[in-house]
Amino acid sequence: MKKKAKRGQPAKSKKNKSSAQQMPAAPDRRRFLNKMAWIGGGIVVLGGATLFGARSVRAKVAERDLTRLGQGVPTVVQVHDPQCPICNALQSQTRQALKGFGQDELQYLVADIKTQEGQSFAGRFGVPHVTLLLFDGEGNLVETLQGVRQASELRPSFERLAQ
Missing domain, CATH: 1.20.5 (Single alpha-helices involved in coiled-coils or other helix-helix interfaces)
Structure with a gap:
């Protein structure tokens, strides 16, 4: 026999009790x-x-610190325009060719022609952008490489410079 609910109150069921006990009140x-x-x-x-x-x-x-040139470590300086796609291609090939050289064997510097320092550096040597200048440890210019070159072409020049 079912219990009847009192007037004005809903009938209580077992389902309501069990689901109310399982729900957490707070996170x-x-x-x-x-x-x-x-x-x-x-x-x-x-x-x-x-x-x-x-x-x-x-x-x-x-x-970009060109004062490091001539401090006893042979140096590759790229005369570079950061907005020039040809310069960026040369930079990529140069970085690839430099892999395997330690910082004490050969260092890489960038003369950014968008800066006053980079412009005066390029002017001092009379070279345009897309150019690599190779210096011995005393800062004497040894070789100038103009235009984009593959890493395989650059590597022998870098090896001669590092000796």
């Missing part, structure tokens, strides 16, 4: 820990990107 610990894991991962990724960016900027600043 549980598992959800909180999941959010914290995502936040922690985001912080690690952001920190790594910042570190990579800072190192990249420092490397570019060091490459």
Whole structure:
């Protein structure tokens, strides 16, 4: 026999009791820990990107420091226009040819003709952009290479310079 509900009140069922006991009232610990894991991962990724960016900027600043020329290390200086696709192609081939050389064997510098320092450097040697100037450790010009060249063409010149 079924119980009748009192007037004005709904009948109680077993289903209502069991579902009410299983529903948490507030966010549980598992959800909180999941959010914290995502936040922690985001912080690690952001920190790594910042570190990579800072190192990249420092490397570019060091490459453009022409005062390093003649400090005892043979040097390849590229007279470069950063907006020139031919210059960028030469830079890519030069970097590829320089792989395997240590910083104490051969250094790479960039004379950016968009800067005053880069313009005066190129003017001093009378060369246009898309040019590589090879200097010995004392800063004496040894060889001038104009135009885009493949890494395989550049490598022998770099090896002679590093000796």
